[in-house]
């Protein structure tokens with residue numbers, strides 16, 4: 001039982017595991033439940049095996065929620081991809097499909113399909129009104145929230161749900177970025193990501209937090225992630241968190257995610273600005289050099305752009321991604 005604090009109803013912590021059929025591992029699941037009825041939320045982490053910050057965030061929540069929860073319940077998934085974690089790899093070992101494009105999954109499909117199916121059923125069985133999926137972009141990044149496109153609903157339901165989604169994400173105190181425009185969103189199958197599938201096919205409000213360095217559970221990134229999650233959980237009344245604004249937050253927008261200019265030539269990537277910088281159209285983002293230092297190419301932003309993250313690779317191949325930007329989300 002959690003420690004009751006001055007009149008607060010006691011909490012219980014339940015643990016179970018998910019065993020996807022035919023897979024030799026189990027996923028731990030922790031549910032912290034108040035004896036007072038209220039909203040249900042779920043926090044998922046480490047879906048991409050090399051993105052580890054969310055594990056630290058979930059572990060901190062396992063410790064703090066029993067004495068902080070006022071009502072309702074929170075289900076915590078520390079790792080949706082423990083084999084990817086062990087291998088230090090984004091995907092499940094031996095799997096060609098990105099687990100974050102496999103939802104809602106298939107009980108008779110590939111390992112990623114079966115894992116996604118098992119997670120989907122555990123999540124929907126819990127019946128959350130809100131799910132947060134914790135990812136990590138780069139050691140050179142600001143933390144930000146990605147909001148999916150809602151391509152399966154029409155107005156006015158669509159507008160009502162998007163307004164609610166934006167209000168929930170704003171409570172994270174992070175910079176908000178809508179995902180790629182609808183056509184690219186469909187082409188990249190982003191409605192089969194966990195948050196995208198929950199929003200589009202599960203009719204559950206869900207969004208993704210990108211929380212900084214991927215492989216290292218860095219204390220400051222964990223702290224920022226915990227603050228962001230508590231702000232969102234507080235906004236639906238699960239606890240008395242007022243929410244804090246992260247110092248990197250850039251207001252305005254609406255912004256949308258953009259992969260920025262890509263190089264035509266290989267070479268050494270030399271970024272000219274740090275994440276969190278706003279660039280005006282025509283401003284130099286980065287340059288590509290030969291090993292002798294000679295300039296090979298200049299990468300300029302065509303529109304007003306906020307630098308969200310930079311590649312951790314110093315040597316860049318032609319066509320490779322060097323950045324994630326936020327650009328104005330003009331209709």
Ligand SMILES: [Zn+2]
Nearest residue numbers: 048051135136
């Ligand atoms: Zn990820």
